[in-house]
Amino acid sequence: MPIRLFDTLSREIRPLQPADGQTLGFYCCGPTVYGPAHIGNFRTFLLQDVLRRTLEADGMAVNHVRNITDVDDKTIRQSQAEGMSLLAFTEKWTEKFHADCGRLNLLTPSEEPRATGHIPEQVAMIEKLVAGGHAYVAADGSVYFKVTSCEHYGELARLDREALRTQSTNSAGESNDADEYDRESVSDFALWKARKPEDGDNFWPSPWGEGRPGWHIECSAMSTRYLGESFDLHGGGVDLCFPHHENEIAQSECASGVRPFARHWFHSAHLMVEGAKMSKSLGNLYTLDDLVEKGHSPMAIRWALIAGHYRQQLNFTMNGLQAAASALAKLEKTLAPLLERLGVSRDEFRGWIAPNSLLTTGVFAPAWEALCEDLNVPAALGALFSALKDLDDPDFDKLALAGQLQGLGGLLYALGLDLFAVEESPAASAPEAVVALAQQRWEAKKNKDFASADALRAEIQAAGWQVLDRKDGFDLEKV
Ligand code: AMP
Ligand code: ZN
Numbered sequence: 001m002p003i004r005l006f007d008t009l010s011r012e013i014r015p016l017q018p019a020d021g022q023t024l025g026f027y028c029c030g031p032t033v034y035g036p037a038h039i040g041n042f043r044t045f046l047l048q049d050v051l052r053r054t055l056e057a058d059g060m061a062v063n064h065v066r067n068i069t070d071v072d073d074k075t076i077r078q079s080q081a082e083g084m085s086l087l088a089f090t091e092k093w094t095e096k097f098h099a100d101c102g103r104l105n106l107l108t109p110s111e112e113p114r115a116t117g118h119i120p121e122q123v124a125m126i127e128k129l130v131a132g133g134h135a136y137v138a139a140d141g142s143v144y145f146k147v148t149s150c151e152h153y154g155e156l157a158r159l160d161r162e163a164l165r166t167q168s169t170n171s172a173g174e175s176n177d178a179d180e181y182d183r184e185s186v187s188d189f190a191l192w193k194a195r196k197p198e199d200g201d202n203f204w205p206s207p208w209g210e211g212r213p214g215w216h217i218e219c220s221a222m223s224t225r226y227l228g229e230s231f232d233l234h235g236g237g238v239d240l241c242f243p244h245h246e247n248e249i250a251q252s253e254c255a256s257g258v259r260p261f262a263r264h265w266f267h268s269a270h271l272m273v274e275g276a277k278m279s280k281s282l283g284n285l286y287t288l289d290d291l292v293e294k295g296h297s298p299m300a301i302r303w304a305l306i307a308g309h310y311r312q313q314l315n316f317t318m319n320g321l322q323a324a325a326s327a328l329a330k331l332e333k334t335l336a337p338l339l340e341r342l343g344v345s346r347d348e349f350r351g352w353i354a355p356n357s358l359l360t361t362g363v364f365a366p367a368w369e370a371l372c373e374d375l376n377v378p379a380a381l382g383a384l385f386s387a388l389k390d391l392d393d394p395d396f397d398k399l400a401l402a403g404q405l406q407g408l409g410g411l412l413y414a415l416g417l418d419l420f421a422v423e424e425s426p427a428a429s430a431p432e433a434v435v436a437l438a439q440q441r442w443e444a445k446k447n448k449d450f451a452s453a454d455a456l457r458a459e460i461q462a463a464g465w466q467v468l469d470r471k472d473g474f475d476l477e478k479v
Contacts, residue, residue, distance in 0.1 A: 001058065001360060001369065001372050002016075003016045003060075003371075004374055005051070005264065005266060005374055006266075006311060008265035009156050009262075009265045014264065016055070016264060017232075018060070019263065022061060023060075023061040023062065024055060024060055024061070024232045024233060025063050025065070025226075025227035025228065025232045026048075026064045026231075026233045027067075027219070027223040027226075027233070027234045027235070027262070028045070028064070028067075028234075029067065029219055029235070029236040029237075029244065030112070031045075031068065031097050032069040032072060032074060032075065033068055033090045033094045034074045034075045034078040034079075034090075034093060035078070035093060036093070036097075036288070036289065037100060037288075038286060039271060039273075039278075039286045039288070039301070040237075040271040041237075042100070042104060042305055043270075043271040043305045043314060044235075044236065044237040045106060046302060046306050046416070047310045047377075048066075048266070049106045049107055050306055050371075050377060050415060051235075051266065052107060053107065053413055053414045053415070054372070054375065054414045056413075056414075057355040057359065057411075057413050058372070059357070063110050063226075063227065064107070064110045064111075065110060065111045065226045065227060066111075067112070067113050067218065067222050068090070068097075068113070069218065070086070070090035070115050071090075071116050071202060071213070072215050075089065076198075076199060076202050080200060085201070086201075086202050087116070094114075100288045103288060103292075104298050104302050105298070105417075105418050105421075107416075113222045113225070113226065115213065115222070118218065118221055118222050118225065119204045121221040121222070122218060123192075123206050124221075125217060125220060125221050125252075125255045126191045126213075126217065127207060128255040128256075129143075129145065129191065129255050130143065132254060134146055134149045134150065134251075134254040134255070135191055137208050138194075140194040141194035141195075141210075141211060142190055142192055142194040143190070143191045143192035143208055144188040144189065145188055145189050145190075145191050145251060145254075146188055147187070147188050147250070149254065150250040150253070150254050152250075152253075153250050154186070154246065155246075156241060156242070156245055156246050156249060157241055157245075159242070159246075186243070189216060189243065189247055191213070191214050191217050192208055192211050192212075192213060192214065193211050193212055194208070194209060194210070194211045195210040195212070215244070216243070216247040217251055219244070220248050220252040220261075223248075223261075223262075224252060224256070229258040229261070230256075230259070230261060232264060234262035234265055234266065235266040235268070237267065238267045238268065238269050238270060239270065241265075245265065249262070268310040268311075269312055269314070271305070271314045272316065273285075274315070274316075274317050274318075275315055286316075288301065291321070294478070295430060295465075295478035296321055299417065299418060299421055300325035300328050301321065301324075302417070303324040303325075304316065304321045306377050306415065306416075307320075307377060307381060308378060309377065309378055310375055310377070327381070329468060331384075331385075331419065332420060335349070335405075335419065336470075338401065341401070342401060344405075349405070349409070349420065350418065350419070350420060350421075352408075352409030353409045353413050354410070354413050355410055355413055356406055356407070356409060356410040357410075358403055358404075358407040358410060363387040363391060363404055364383075364384065364387050364404070364411050365407075366387070367380040367381075367383035367384045367411055368380070368410075368411060368414075370383055371411075380415070384408075387408075388408075430465055430476040433463070434460055434465050434476060437456050437463070438474055438476055440456055441457060441460065442473070445469075460476075461479065464479050465477065465479060466478075466479050
């Protein structure tokens with residue numbers, strides 16, 4: 001079934017297909033590694049992961065490239081503040097990012113290039129731009145991209161081209177070298193930043209003198225290196241649309257002479273927290289650790305972050321996270337007796353969570369179709385629960401049931417929902433005292449001392465936790 005997706009450049013929902021008919025090249029702007037990623041970053045990475053998984057569940061090969069931004073104003077400033085070399089500092093935060101990705105069940109990209117590992121490619125691209133008259137060298141040895149030299153500059157962000165021409169003429173020669181840019185102004189931007197004393201040891205040689213690359217050029221150079229001058233799909237959060245992606249297009253197309261740089265653009269809307277923009281000063285900036293420390297499981301967090309449509313802002317709330325945890329628990333609870341009927345263990349079922357073609361025909365087909373039509377995760381989750389209701393029939397033929405549940409495995413693969421995962425279950429993060437009570441209750445229940453078991457359940461509940469019985473043990477869920 002063709003997978004269709006909204007394309008920011010054409011403003012249309014279009015089929016997503018690899019140009020070579022085989023492997024879809026997918027570039028994603030990755031994290032800037034100067035601290036732990038927040039849940040907004042993860043919403044974007046998770047939606048890219050769901051898209052990749054959906055393509056794979058459909059039988060498509062995906063060459064997924066996601067970079068690591070390990071040199072910019074923020075990484076340099078922060079590494080100096082902590083008295084670490086840029087390399088050691090960014091390595092530390094890259095490792096943390098990988099660990100968080102693992103807990104959230106994100107697939108590892110096919111390639112994960114680092115900006116500092118691709119300086120020669122960036123320098124070579126800048127040389128081409130200078131030679132082609134698209135870039136100029138300033139007096140201090142910095143190199144700037146000349147926005148007016150690119151005829152189609154502004155197409156992605158739909159900038160007013162007339163205003164742009166006037167503005168560029170009025171502000172001729174005005175340039176901008178900040179990595180933390182002003183979104184409202186259009187100006188020539190830095191491709192190469194001449195060495196400044198505050199950069200410390202962080203500089204590289206170039207034909208224009210020592211310095212470091214600007215932020216935008218790294219993605220152009222690395223996507224070209226790994227996916228070619230024109231590739232299938234490019235993704236990022238909506239904030240990157242302008243100027244970052246606009247600049248990527250301009251640099252890449254002016255350097256290579258090949259259009260389009262990316263054939264399809266995938267932007268995900270931002271995550272808000274309790275109705276407000278996330279910020280440290282409001283105290284609403286959450287990392288994965290913050291939420292796990294509050295007793296939430298990474299899988300419930302994954303569910304909460306992908307559950308809204310990618311083109312709509314997601315308002316993340318603690319109630320929403322509770323609802324996600326309940327939905328996940330309900331899914332597992334509904335599934336458990338069906339697996340028992342088939343004599344399939346939870347571990348065996350986890351092995352079914354893989355791409356498979358059974359998904360497209362059975363009761364889960366409507367959920368699958370929702371994913372295929374502009375990655376409608378909320379509709380897919382809704383359809384998944386209605387399909388499960390259809391299966392909850394003791395007369396359902398066992399063989400047919402097995403086939404349907406394998407189809408469900410394909411859907412869960414696409415959503416990246418690793419059901420019955422024991423790793424970091426809420427039980428693991430419940431306070432020791434609560435776990436001890438739950439163990440006492442489990443013993444009491446085994447000894448058929450139901451009065452004590454009930455009393456202990458009440459005590460656990462009063463401490464803010466709920467015990468969920470399993471065949472071979474228990475789970476603890478935060479109330
Ligand atoms: P950064 O580490 O700042 O380069 O961002 C990594 C990714 O997270 C980019 O694709 C951003 O667009 C995305 N991003 C940043 N903030 C949010 C947010 N609040 N909601 C969703 N995505 C975000
Ligand atoms: Zn980028």
